[in-house]
Amino acid sequence: MNVHTYEKIWLVASLFLIVGFIATVVYGAAGAGIAMVDASGGTVDSTSLSENERFGEPGVERVGDGEYEVTVVARQFMYQPDPIRVPADSRVTFYVTSADVIHGFQVVGTNVNTMVIPGQVAKITVDFDEPAEYGIICNEYCGQGHHDMEGKLVVVPEDEYGGDDA
Amino acid sequence: MSGRISRAGLLVILAFLVPVIVEFRTLAALFGVSLSVGQYLVAVTGLVMAVLLAVTAWNLRAGTTADDHTGGA
Amino acid sequence: MTSEELPGEELFLDRFPDEAQVVRASLWSAFVALGIGALAGIVQALHRVGYVRFIDSADYYTVLTLHGVLLVISFTIFFLVGLFTWAVTRSLDRPVENIRFTWAWYLTMVAGTVLAGVAILGGFVDSIPISADVLFTFYAPLQAHPLFYAGLAVFIIGTWLAGFDWFRSWWIWRSENDGRIPLQTFMVLTSMLMWYIATIGVAISVVFFLLPWSLGIIDQVNPLLTRTLFWYFGHPVVYFWLMPAYLLWYTVLPSISGGRLFSDPLARVVFVLFLILSTPVGIHHQYLDPGIAEGFKFIAMTNTMFLLLPSLLTAFTVVASMEHGARQRGGEGYLSWLGALPWRDPAFTGMALAGLMFAAGGFSGMVNAGMNINYLIHNTLWVPGHFHLTVGTAVALTFMAATYWLLPQLTRRRLYSRTIGLFQVVMWFVGMVLMSNAMHRAGLVGIPRRTAEPQYDGFAFDAGLSSVAELDAQVAIGGTLLFVSVVLFLGNLIISLLEDPMEGTVDRSLPPALSGPEDSPEVLDNLSLWVAIALLLVLLAYSLPIGAIVADGGLFGPGTESYPVVLSWLEVVT
């Protein structure tokens, strides 16, 4: 095959680019510690969430020193609980599932973003260092009221954080 | 290049300027310069004028070589 | 071999009158879809930014479904079947084997489109309990009327039959001719093989799950499974849209530029890479899905990144072919040769600008492919910003530009106005620069896609260096320019057809490549080998994830109900 020298140079540069992209993403995972949402949340019967041990009562629970678990149910067209209150300087694990169709769960302006699929539990852990107020939006079309589906996440200063009941 | 820049070529050059024009304020802000709307308008008008002048100068330099007329084939 | 010239300068229309009729019908079907889809597009753009609102926000999603389905399925694929019929017929220089069969697949596709279209349009009329506000992605458990799924299935069967038509022409050609597969036919065949492999996913999803479920035969489906099957098809379909544009860039654009294709062998390599790599990547649309292990996502990312290779190679080969044209026209220097290109020709300028926008879309696609960076941009406006550069410009603008070039040989009419044509393609470019630039930036600050409202109640988006209002203005102005551009395109075309037929002929022969097929290894034409490798990669990429999804949630899901998106059944709007 008759490949021009310049084109060979470009082929090598392209491969360099591709490997560079993959290396960056690997750095993000291994170096910066970013984990992908995966299958570790398990599955759940979305037709009987109220009887489910975890999702029967969506809310915030303190599970350790500075560690919290937040159970969220997304449904047309709201999140439970809303707002979600957690203290600053905490490590929060969200368990998010849907009671009906596919939704999104995106904390606006951050890198916290996951799909919410009925039958699946999205489990994501996030460190909140500073007090802040965030909007939560559904970023997957979920029906005619999709644009009304929003929630709030409030990270309150540690000393103002009252209880686990959100 | 020997030829002049045709009107079609100028149209394409101006089209290329559009992203620069619309994001001029953002670009400036990235370098720490905040422009008022008035300053922005002056700046982008200047930018377009500069390009038009450059094209005219180029065409004068290149003389009167005809535009290309081929196309489609 | 790559570009057998039609004897003399005979028009395609004269040499293959029956085929030209099918090609024209396909192209017109595409343009009807383009017109309606563009109308839906402008309604949406202006509603979404809050400038002009005459539809209810609940109906926004009907408009969005119409826009998505008509433009990415009907417009692109009808144009594709027309172009591929032209390409196979002219590059093999033989008529189709049975013109009635050819019309049969065309009519099957039309029937499918009408069925799905009726289901979607039903969403506008409250009194009709038919609707399909499920968007182009139709994720269960949102449920459309069975007509929607049936229409989709019928449409895809039509494309399968079309592929058979082209394969049959090639099989018969092969029995009568020696040598390499002509380049255009090679491109059609590899694209169709990719399509056959890719549509397995959507066929299984629709036939075994969604259609029976919408008819009430089965109670529930596994939403993650049907979603995964959708994306099994949903990524390669974007290459299916793109392949006709590539075919035009490789075989027509060099000639319009006044040059010759730089390398026929590399063009073949590129299409083989697309055949092999297009399908085992779909999970990159599901980086943020629960229920799929990180390792599977990583494999999908690796495949996706290597799928950049054929596009990067294309960038070089196509630009080099244009440069060859420019130099033959007297262009010189490192960059000033660009001035020697035929910028007055709307067919050239359209395709060149489309290619440039594809280079920009390539960048945002690289970001989409980067697994963990999806936390930043997944389902934000960044994503439509990206694909309006790829399918919305690289493909759509190339198709419009190519239509200017194809028109005389298909209709014996000259283009009514080249000036309007030139303005039209430049206007598309400018409109898309504004719109997609704003969308990308809006996505980076977290503004979502697919929503009817510009703002939310409980918080405001922070657009950093600029403002949300400025981004909205760019979307509105850009969207308006795009709509005007489509109107100019269709108007120019219609007026051209009303003019008298032209005298004589036009030269539409395609010169052979600089480095011809004789330079390429024979193995490139061994299609069975590439199909086998493609299937193997699909098995490697998908058997474990799909196995895990079914093992965890069951074939019909861990428990879900149905959510028909039908106005009169669903009383949910708050």
Add this chain to the structure above:
Amino acid sequence: MATDRELKEIGHDEFDPVGTLTLITVYFLILVGMWVLTYFVEFLGNGPTVVG
């Protein structure tokens, strides 16, 4: 229509796509620059992020 005086035939061996190399080098640099900006500034510079 045709501008024959300018048209010349350039064959495979006498054609060095140096202009293409120039353009594609510029593209390469833009890609690398934009990637670094998007990944390290826009993404990693943004927070909070999913860590588990």
